Structure formats: C-alpha cells, structure tokens
Amino acid sequence: MTARSLTPLPLGFHGDRHLLALVDGLAQRADLYLETGANVGSTLGYVARRFRRLDCLACEPDPEAHAVARAHADVRSGVSVLPLTSQDFLAALPALRGDLGRRTPLCWLDAHGYGFEWPLRDEVAFLTRACPRGFLLIDDFRVPGAPAFEWDRYGDQECRFEAVRAAIAPRAAYRLFYPRYSEHTSPWHGLRGWGLIAFGPSLAQVPRLDLEFPDLCRQECAAEALPLDELDLEGELAHLRGLTQQQSGNPELHNALAALYARLGETHSALAELTRALELDPHHADAGANLKCLLEAQRGQPGKRQAVAPGPSGPAVQRYPFRDLVHLVDAPAPLIVDGGAHRGHTVARFLELFPQASVVAFEPQADAARDLRARFPGDPRLTVHHAALAAEPGLLDFERLANDQASSLLPVSEQNRQIHGRRLDAVARERVAAVPLRHAVSQPIDVLKLDLQGYELEALRGAGELLADVKLILTEVEYLPLYAGQPLFSDIDLFLRGQGFRLFHLYSTWCHPSGQISSGDALYLNERFFS
Amino acid sequence: MDQRPPLRIACVDFWPGFEPPHLGQRHPLLHELARIEWSEDPANADLTFFSCFPERKKDRRSRDPRSVWGCPGPRVYYSAENIPADFRQCDFAITFSRTLLDERHLRLPNYVGRMAFFGFPADALLDLPQDPEALLARKTRFAMYIQGNRVPFREDFVQRLSRYKRVDCAGPSLNNVGFLADRMQKFELYRESKFAVTFENESALGYTTEKLPEAFLGQTVPIYWGDPAVTLDFNPAALIQVAGPADVDAAIERIIALDQDDDAYLRLLSAPRFPNHAPPACTTPTAQRHFFSRLLAAAGIRTERPRARLALL
Numbered sequence: 001m002t003a004r005s006l007t008p009l010p011l012g013f014h015g016d017r018h019l020l021a022l023v024d025g026l027a028q029r030a031d032l033y034l035e036t037g038a039n040v041g042s043t044l045g046y047v048a049r050r051f052r053r054l055d056c057l058a059c060e061p062d063p064e065a066h067a068v069a070r071a072h073a074d075v076r077s078g079v080s081v082l083p084l085t086s087q088d089f090l091a092a093l094p095a096l097r098g099d100l101g102r103r104t105p106l107c108w109l110d111a112h113g114y115g116f117e118w119p120l121r122d123e124v125a126f127l128t129r130a131c132p133r134g135f136l137l138i139d140d141f142r143v144p145g146a147p148a149f150e151w152d153r154y155g156d157q158e159c160r161f162e163a164v165r166a167a168i169a170p171r172a173a174y175r176l177f178y179p180r181y182s183e184h185t186s187p188w189h190g191l192r193g194w195g196l197i198a199f200g201p202s203l204a205q206v207p208r209l210d211l212e213f214p215d216l217c218r219q220e221c222a223a224e225a226l227p228l229d230e231l232d233l234e235g236e237l238a239h240l241r242g243l244t245q246q247q248s249g250n251p252e253l254h255n256a257l258a259a260l261y262a263r264l265g266e267t268h269s270a271l272a273e274l275t276r277a278l279e280l281d282p283h284h285a286d287a288g289a290n291l292k293c294l295l296e297a298q299r300g301q302p303g304k305r306q307a308v309a310p311g312p313s314g315p316a317v318q319r320y321p322f323r324d325l326v327h328l329v330d331a332p333a334p335l336i337v338d339g340g341a342h343r344g345h346t347v348a349r350f351l352e353l354f355p356q357a358s359v360v361a362f363e364p365q366a367d368a369a370r371d372l373r374a375r376f377p378g379d380p381r382l383t384v385h386h387a388a389l390a391a392e393p394g395l396l397d398f399e400r401l402a403n404d405q406a407s408s409l410l411p412v413s414e415q416n417r418q419i420h421g422r423r424l425d426a427v428a429r430e431r432v433a434a435v436p437l438r439h440a441v442s443q444p445i446d447v448l449k450l451d452l453q454g455y456e457l458e459a460l461r462g463a464g465e466l467l468a469d470v471k472l473i474l475t476e477v478e479y480l481p482l483y484a485g486q487p488l489f490s491d492i493d494l495f496l497r498g499q500g501f502r503l504f505h506l507y508s509t510w511c512h513p514s515g516q517i518s519s520g521d522a523l524y525l526n527e528r529f530f531s
Numbered sequence: 532m533d534q535r536p537p538l539r540i541a542c543v544d545f546w547p548g549f550e551p552p553h554l555g556q557r558h559p560l561l562h563e564l565a566r567i568e569w570s571e572d573p574a575n576a577d578l579t580f581f582s583c584f585p586e587r588k589k590d591r592r593s594r595d596p597r598s599v600w601g602c603p604g605p606r607v608y609y610s611a612e613n614i615p616a617d618f619r620q621c622d623f624a625i626t627f628s629r630t631l632l633d634e635r636h637l638r639l640p641n642y643v644g645r646m647a648f649f650g651f652p653a654d655a656l657l658d659l660p661q662d663p664e665a666l667l668a669r670k671t672r673f674a675m676y677i678q679g680n681r682v683p684f685r686e687d688f689v690q691r692l693s694r695y696k697r698v699d700c701a702g703p704s705l706n707n708v709g710f711l712a713d714r715m716q717k718f719e720l721y722r723e724s725k726f727a728v729t730f731e732n733e734s735a736l737g738y739t740t741e742k743l744p745e746a747f748l749g750q751t752v753p754i755y756w757g758d759p760a761v762t763l764d765f766n767p768a769a770l771i772q773v774a775g776p777a778d779v780d781a782a783i784e785r786i787i788a789l790d791q792d793d794d795a796y797l798r799l800l801s802a803p804r805f806p807n808h809a810p811p812a813c814t815t816p817t818a819q820r821h822f823f824s825r826l827l828a829a830a831g832i833r834t835e836r837p838r839a840r841l842a843l844l
Contacts, residue, residue, distance in 0.1 A: 062703055063711060114589050115680025115732050150586060155733065190586040335619070358619050373632045380635075383618050387630035393736040394759040433630050433760065439735050440615050440630070442591045 005040075006064060008072040012043030013108070014139075014192050017185035022196075022209075022216045023106075026135050027051045029207070030106035032097065034058070036086040036123060037111030041069025047108075048079040054106075056080070057096065059089035086111040086119040090126045100130050110139040114154045121167040124197070128169040133200035138164070141195035143178045144220070149193030156465060161195055161220070173225040174199040175206050177217040201225060210256075218286060219256065237264070251277040255287040262294060270294055304531040305330060307504060321474050321507045321521055325447060326353055328472055328504075328525070333357060334446035337437065339389045339459055340476075342405055344372040346449060351381060360441055364388035364398050364432040365407060389452060389459035390434035400428040408453035409434075410483035419512060436462030444469035451476045454486030457495060467499050473524040477506075479517045489522065496524050538565040538832050541576035543596055546611065547587045554580060554609075557644030560816065560823055565832045573600035578830040580607045581621070583614045595620035605829040611641040613735040623826050629737035629760060637822040638813040640764075642741040649714070651748065653816060656804045660750050663801040667725070667793065674786075675724035675751070677702040677712050678742075684756070685730040688779055692754075695787055698728065721749025725796065726771070726786060731757025734775070739764060744804075752799045754786065764811045769802035 013019045027033070033051070035058035038044050044058045056079040060066040066083045073079050080096075082089055094100055107127055112118040120138070127136060140152035142160035152159040161176055168174055177196040184191040196217065200206040203224050210219040237260050258273035271294060277287035309324035311317075333356040341347050341361035350359050360383045363369040369386040376382045388396060388409055400407045403423040409432075412424045437448075437459060448463075448470045450456045456475045460467065473496065477489040487495075493503060501524040509520035540561075542551040551569035555561050570576040579602040583593040591614055596602045608621035616624030616636065624636045631638070646655060660666045673696040676689050681704050689698050689705055701712035701720055712720055721727050727749065729742040739758045743765065746753035755761060756773040771789070773782040789796045805811075812818055 063706075115682065117681070117683055150588070152588075153591070154589065333619075369632055380618060383616075384632045385628075385630040386632050387736075393734055433736055435630055435736050439613060440628070441617075442593070442615055443617050443619075 006068050008040045008045055008068060009042040009188055010046075012046030014189040015186040016189075016192070018179065018181045018183065018216050019194060022213055023047075023137070024050075025209070025213055026106050026137070026196075027054060030104050030135060031055065032057070032100075032103045032105040033108075034093075034105045034127075035108040035110070036089060036119065037109070037113070038065075038069050038081050039110070040065050041072040041081060043108055043110075044069060044079070044081060045072040045075065048073050048075050052076060054078075055097075057089075057093070058082070059084040059086060059111075061085045086123060090119075090123060093126075094130065101132065103131055103134075105131055105134040107134065107136045108139065109136060112140060112152050112157070112159055118157050118159075120159065121164055124164045125167040125169070128167075128172045128174070128197075128199050133205065134198075136197040136199070138195045138197070139192065141178075141193045143193040143195070146179065146182060146193070148182050148184075148191050149179065150190050151193040158465075164197075168197065168199065168223075171201075171225050172199040173201065173203040173206055173223060175203070175208070175222040176220045177209055178220050180210070180214065180216055180218045208256075237261075251280040251284050251287060254280065255284065255290060258287070258290060258294075262290075267294060304527075304529060307525050307530040309504075319505055319507060321505075321523055322349055322353060324505060324523060325472065325474065328523075328530075329354065329446055331446050335360070335441075335443055336447045336449065337441060337445050338362070338449050339437075339456075340451035340453070341372055341384070342451075343368050344375045346451070347372065347376070347382060350447075350449075351376075351379075357381060357446075359383070361385065362387055362389050362435075362440070364409075364430075364434075365400065365404060366430070368404065385435065385440055387433040387435045387440075388455065389437055389450070389462060390455065391458045391461040392434070392436060393439060394434050395431050396434045398430045398432040399426045400430060401425065402427050406453060408455065408483050409458075410454045410486050413481045413484050413486075415480060416482040419518070436464065438462060438464040438466045441466065445471070447472045447474065449474045454478065454481075454483035457487040457492055460492070460495060460499075468526075468528065471526050471529045473501060473526075475522055475524070476519060477522045478519045482518060492522070500527050501525060502527055502530075533566045535566040536832070537568040538578060538827065538830060539568045539570040539576045541570045541573040541579045541600075541602065543573055543579060543581045543600060544585050544594060545580075545582045545609075546584045546589070549582075553648060557648045558819070558823070559647060560819055564820070564823055565827055573602045576602060577604045577832075578607065578826070579604060580609045582609050583612055589614075593617065593620060604831075605826065607826060611644075611740075613733060613738045622829065623822075625822075627735070627737040627739070629763075634825070637818070638737060638811075639819065640737070640739045640811075640814065642739065642744045643814045645741045646744065646748075654810075656744055656747055656810065657808065659801055659803065663797045666722070666750060667797060667800065670723055670725050670751075672699050672720070672724040673790065674698040674726040674728060674754070675720050676700045676705065676728040677717050677720065678704045678728075678730075680704065680732050682730065682732050684776065685728070685732075688730065688756070688773065689728055691779060692728070692783055692786065695783065696790070699724070717745065718749040721746055721751040724749075724751050725790065727751045727753050729753040729755050730773070733757070734759060736760055743770065747804050750800070752789070752796070754782070762806075764805070766803050766806050769799060769804050771799075 013023055033047050033054045033056040035044050038058040038060040048056050058081040060069050060081055069081045073081055109123050112120055140159050142151040143149040175198050198206050203222055210217050254273045254277035258270040261270035274287050274291045277284055309327035311319050334354055336350050336357050336359045338347050338359055338361040341363045347359050347361055350357055358381050362385045363372055373384045396409050398409055402425045417424050450459055452459055477492055479489050504523045504525050507521040510518050512518055542554055555567055561567055573579050573596055579596045581596045585594050596606050605622040608616045608624040610626040616626050625639045627640055628638055676698050679702050686705055692698050700707045727746040729746045734757055737758055739761055743753050743755050754771045771785055
C-alpha cells in the first residue's frame with residue numbers, strides 16, 4: 001500500500017527554501033549532524049555535501065532505503081548511515097561518538113510515520129540529556145495557528161510539541177521555534193511543518209534564533225532549566241530588557257518583551273511594548289496579533305464563544321436541552337452524533353431544529369435501526385450505523401427488554417427491577433456490533449448525544465482523541481445504578497472534566513416516588529470552544 | 532470498438548504509487564459496465580473517486596473533492612484504510628464498515644480489489660488444497676511472518692511464539708532471514724510454512740485487509756488478530772483467531788497443540804475458508820454490480836441492457 005520512490009532528491013529538508021536558510025545558520029553553530037529516519041538519504045546527502053566540516057551520522061532501518069541512502073551520502077569521509085532503528089541508533093550513539101557530552105548536534109528527527117510506535121519522545125529525552133546543547137529540528141511537526149503547514153498524525157500519535165514537552169530533560173533550558181513564513185517553496189512536497197527545540201544549560205545560552213532569523217522563525221515559548229513552577233521569568237525578563245535597551249529600534253524585541261510581560265500579568269507594560277513595536281513596524285504581524293489577543297483577553301477569551309442560552313433562570317427553573325442547544329450550536333451545518341438513536345425521535349428533533357445538519361446515528365437493535373433508516377428514506381443528512389457505541393471494537397451481548405427503549409449492554413440492576421418490574425424482563429439476547437466513535441466518525445463533532453442505558457462512559461472513552469473536537473455533549477446520566485456495574489453521574493462528570501468539558505446544565509431529572517432521583521440528562525461544553 | 536459514451540473518472544488523494552487505471556484493475560466490473568476514460572482533471576470528470584491520502588499522506592480527515600477541485604459529478608469515497616466515510620463529503624462510499632445501513636455505501640474489504648489487482652480470480656479463495664497431506668509433508672517451516680509496519684502487539688506476539696519454535700520473519704519487521712520477501716516469494720514462503728502470523732495493523736470492526744486472505748492463497752493456516760468479527764466472513768475452523776492481548780497465551784497453546792497434532796492441523800488446512808463455502812455477500816460480483824450500477828447511474832451512465840423496442844408496424 002505504501003509504495004515510495006527510492007530516488008533521493010537533490011536537496012534536503014523537503015527543498016523548503018526558508019528551512020534550508022535556517023539550517024545554514026544552525027549548521028554554523030553545530031559540530032555534529034544526527035538524523036533519524038533518513039529514508040533514501042536526501043537530507044543526509046545534502047548536509048554531507050553542503051556542510052563539509054560536519055560530522056554526520058544517520059540511521060535508516062529499511063534495507064532498500066538504507067542502501068540508497070548510503071550510496072547517496074557517500075560523498076566524503078565522516079558520513080555514516082547505519083541500518084538501524086532510531087532506538088538502536090541512539091543506544092549505539094555513545095559508543096560511536098565517545099565525546100557526545102561535549103558536542104553540539106544539529107538533529108533532524110524524522111523517524112515518524114504510519115504503522116509503528118514513534119521514537120520521537122525517546123529521541124528528545126536522550127538527546128537533551130546526552131548533549132549539553134543542541135538543536136532538535138523535528139520534521140512534520142504541528143505548527144499551531146498555521147494550518148497551511150502539514151504535520152504527521154496517525155492513530156493516537158501526533159507530531160506536536162505537547163507530545164514531546166515532558167521528554168525534554170529538566171536540566172535543559174530550551175526555546176521552541178516555529179516557522180515564521182507560510183510561503184510554499186518546495187518543488188516536491190507540500191508545506192511541511194517543523195518545530196525547532198534549541199536547548200542548552202540555561203536560557204541565556206540558548207540563542208534567540210527568532211531575533212537572528214526574523215523572517216524564518218518565531219519563538220513560541222521558552223523554559224528555563226528548572227521545573228516549571230520555578231521558571232525564571234524574571235531572569236528572562238531581565239535578559240530581554242537588556243537586549244531591548246541595546247537594540248531599542250528592534251520591533252521583534254519589543255514584541256517578545258510584551259509577550260513576557262503578558263505572561264507575568266503585567267498587561268500595561270505589555271501594551272506599551274506592543275505599541276512601541278507597532279510604531280517601529282506598523283505591519284508587524286505578530287505584534288498586531290498579540291495586541292488583538294491582549295485586548296480580547298481584557299474583554300473575554302479569544303477564539304471562544306460565550307456560553308449563553310437565554311431562558312428561565314433563578315431557583316427551581318425548568319429548562320429543555322434542545323432549546324439550549326439551539327442557542328449553543330453556532331455552526332450553520334452542524335455534525336451531530338446520536339448515540340442510542342432508537343427509532344429516531346431525537347434524530348427528527350435534531351433535523352427539525354438544524355435543517356442543514358448531518359446526523360450520524362447509532363442503534364444496536366436491528367429492528368429499531370431498520371425503522372430509523374426507514375423513517376427518513378433517502379434523506380442524505382442521516383447516516384445510520386447498526387451498532388452500539390463502545391470503548392473498543394467487538395461483538396457484545398445485548399439484552400433486549402420488554403420495554404425495548406431500556407435495553408442495554410449491561411444487565412438491569414435489582415434496584416431498577418424493583419422500580420419498573422416486568423417492563424424490564426429480558427425478552428431476547430442479541431449479539432451486536434460495537435464500534436468506538438473514533439472508528440466511525442473522523443470529523444469534528446458539534447453535538448454528541450448519548451442515551452445508552454449506562455454505557456455512556458464506555459462510548460466517551462471510545463471517542464479517543466476525537467473527544468477534544470466535540471463541542472457539546474448531551475448525555476443521559478444516572479444517579480443510582482439502574483444497570484449492574486454502570487458508572488454514575490459523578491464518574492461521567494469526573495471523566496468529562498478531565499477531558500476539558502464543564503457541566504452546563506442538568507435536565508429532566510427523574511424522581512422516584514420515594515424522592516430518590518435516578519436519572520436525567522446533562523449538557524457539557526468543551527472549554528476549548530466556550531468561555 | 533466500444534460505441535458507448537465515455538465515462539471520465541478522476542481519482543484523487545489516493546495512496547502513494549496508485550495510478551487511476553489501478554482502480555479499473557481492482558474492479559474490472561467498471562470496465563464491463565461503462566467505457567472508462569481516466570481523467571487527470573477532477574473539475575471535468577463525470578465521477579470522482581477519492582481516498583484518505585491528501586498529498587499522498589494518510590490522514591484521518593479526508594478532503595471533500597468538490598471543495599478542493601470543484602468536482603461536478605458524484606463523489607465516491609474509497610477507503611482502503613480504517614477511516615470512515617463522511618457523507619457530507621461524498622455521495623457514495625466503499626469502505627470496511629460492517630455497520631453502516633446506507634444504500635450509498637458498499638462494504639468491500641480491501642482484499643477483494645487487491646486480489647483482482649494481482650490477477651487472482653474472484654473465486655480463488657474457494658479453492659482448497661488438493662492434497663493436504665502432501666502439502667503438509669512439504670512444509671519445512673513452522674511459521675512465517677511478513678510485515679513491514681512495526682506494530683508492537685504484533686511483534687510481541689511473534690517474539691513470544693518464537694520461544695516455542697523459530698518464526699521466520701521475511702519482512703522489514705523483525706527480519707531474521709536475511710532477505711526481504713517480495714510478493715511472489717511471500718506465497719512460496721507461506722506454502723513452506725505451517726502457520727502465518729497475519730495480524731492487522733490495528734483492530735477495528737470489519738477491517739480485514741489482504742493479510743488473512745493471502746495466507747489462505749498461500750495454503751497455510753493464518754493466525755489472525757484484527758477484525759473482532761472476522762469469523763462472520765471467514766470460517767473460524769480454518770484459522771486461529773487471537774482475540775487480543777489477554778488471549779495470547781491461550782492462542783499460543785492452541786498453536787502448539789495443532790503443531791503437535793497433524794490430524795487436527797490438516798482439518799484446519801483443508802477447512803473451507805468461508806462459512807458454508809459462501810464468501811461475504813457484499814463481496815460477491817452481484818453486490819458489486821448492483822452498487823456500481825447505481826453509482827454509474829448517478830453519473831449519467833445507464834448500465835442496464837437496453838430493452839428491445841416493440842415493433843409498431
């Protein structure tokens with residue numbers, strides 16, 4: 001399935017002209033070039049030819065690609081490409097270069113792709129510990145706020161800073177840089193993202209590459225060689241202040257200083273520095289954006305909607321989830337997932353309220369699923385899965401009850417049976433398909449509705465990383481176990497809070513004649529999207 | 532000379548190495564139903580097939596070919612990967628999904644097209660070993676493992692099975708034979724082996740790739756993990772299914788028992804590959820013809836045989 005060219009390219013680093021210019025600058029500071037996932041050696045060969053004083057070591061485990069890489073990079077002495085995985089390569093490195101602890105490597109980390117566990121974290125952990133300073137240039141890296149740059153993301157693995165941050169040695173100070181440009185210059189590849197982690201014993205010894213190469217990179221963040229809670233922001237501030245005094249006409253420095261002031265909560269100083277930066281360069285994009293962010297921060301959080309659903313307020317009010325959803329859903333054509341759609345009552349409601357919506361419905365009971373599909377014949381807005389939502393794929397036993405709306409993958413609890421009696425008698429047992437949401441939907445979800453008779457938490461777990469892209473979750477919750485072993489409201493609440501959601505409202509609380517509440521609906525908002 | 536009007540088909544966002552005519556080789560029925568012209572220009576195609584490899588890199592979020600290229604005709608999402616269809620982006624879909632109840636969708640596991648692409652007849656999996664005992668006598672290897680992608684669970688299983696007897700690994704993953712098997716060698720090596728480890732890259736409902744069928748074509752007994760419902764499609768008496776990490780020890784015990792019991796092994800080797808000798812209904816030429824006919828009709832191509840006109844004289 002993954003045929004690839006075995007012909008090396010004449011330039012490395014994708015032939016990205018801006019990245020090549022940055023590498024020119026980095027290579028001047030390095031005395032060792034390391035590359036993982038060298039493939040056919042395009043980049044290794046380029047480095048070997050262009051920077052002839054650099055000691056070059058690389059690895060490539062695929063035998064065919066390795067043979068090509070070895071031939072392509074065989075341009076001078078001091079260049080080796082080993083037929084090893086990255087893990088084995090790093091393990092061998094101290095023996096291959098006994099003086100690694102005194103070297104400054106420029107590393108091109110590209111051993112991430114489809115179908116294997118990436119070594120990226122191990123690479124970052126090893127290199128920031130084995131070398132006192134260096135440059136980790138990571139290919140196919142997510143560049144936040146710059147969607148034009150592509151990055152690698154396969155399954156649970158995503159090539160981004162959050163995935164490697166914890167791997168950086170605590171005693172290393174670092175600065176993270178991303179591309180400043182967005183121009184696509186590669187003749188062969190799309191615009192590929194990269195991240196550059198420059199590290200050293202202290203921040204003062206880690207170069208401000210964004211100031212040296214202002215057209216090529218921007219600094220995203222910096223961390224002193226200390227635990228985060230002891231990060232020396234004051235030291236960094238003093239450092240930047242000194243630089244700004246020396247180069248008072250440099251808008252970059254004023255912008256960087258403003259960012260630091262903002263982090264320290266000194267918004268007046270931050271505004272003053274941004275104003276100065278924009279006086280010096282009225283078209284300075286970062287300073288403009290920072291100013292906008294700062295002003296928005298004073299009004300509310302940027303990029304987020306305010307969670308407001310007009311309706312009754314005060315004590316003991318009754319609200320309705322669909323009325324609130326109308327106010328909270330802002331997409332003109334939302335994607336709605338209806339887990340436990342039964343015969344389409346809520347699907348009909350969704351399509352009525354959001355006529356341009358697409359609804360993906362899941363229903364494990366065969367006849368209910370067929371009825372649901374038949375209720376909306378030929379309606380392209382609806383997709384029906386005859387399946388239960390679950391954490392993992394499989395075939396599960398499903399107990400069908402006399403009241404089939406109460407049927408569940410879990411057995412009915414004794415308490416529930418006492419409340420509802422014969423209506424909860426099992427009338428059939430079916431083997432049903434179970435799919436995790438992450439396998440059935442791949443696009444961001446506006447509303448995830450779950451009514452799964454105790455299986456909601458399993459379904460939420462099955463969403464995996466997709467959950468971060470769900471804006472609203474309307475889920476049934478139970479306050480006492482209606483099904484044996486089921487999670488209760490508190491379990492779901494804890495889970496969703498841990499995933500960045502907050503409870504907006506509780507609805508339709510069902511109260512037993514004894515006064516005991518048993519179930520209801522809860523609406524959660526993703527705090528990534530709502531302030 | 533084919534007098535039918537041409538149907539211009541464009542293929543976009545397919546995997547590296549894919550060329551549009553490959554689609555016709557994977558699904559020869561297309562050529563039977565219409566006169567196909569492969570178009571490089573999706574904006575002027577009658578029908579556009581698209582997959583999930585934008586810029587030739589796999590991405591869970593496929594792109595709507597209409598918004599990217601302005602495709603005027605029906606859009607057909609064609610997934611050879613475990614990536615679902617999004618009907619906001621497509622008008623028809625061919626995927627692995629077992630659960631979609633939708634006339635716009637055809638479940639067609641990738642192995643069906645891949646077998647056709649490599650020249651196997653559609654019913655090749657129905658052929659059973661002619662002389663299982665002679666076949667067993669020629670098997671000189673215990674087990675074969677030929678995979679490129681490094682999947683930790685799969686590799687861990689192979690290493691644990693190797694504690695019993697050597698597993699020959701002839702792909703890039705765990706290679707211990709000193710060469711990389713190509714396609715034809717793979718079938719030869721399978722024929723020499725009693726078992727083949729045919730774990731998928733990931734476990735997902737309906738996601739059965741070529742790995743399992745290729746072991747059958749190589750006349751060996753597959754050891755399989757992947758689609759938890761695989762035995763709805765393939766005969767459980769013809770393969771060894773590993774349910775997951777918790778089942779590894781028990782599965783290895785089953786394999787050892789089979790290795791030490793020729794009669795039991797021969798029963799697996801000669802068992803029909805499909806339950807009741809019947810391939811999954813969705814993979815049959817009839818199901819494909821029905822789906823492709825509707826798809827071509829949406830693109831303005833009538834595929835029914837024209838009815839004879841009544842003489843009005």
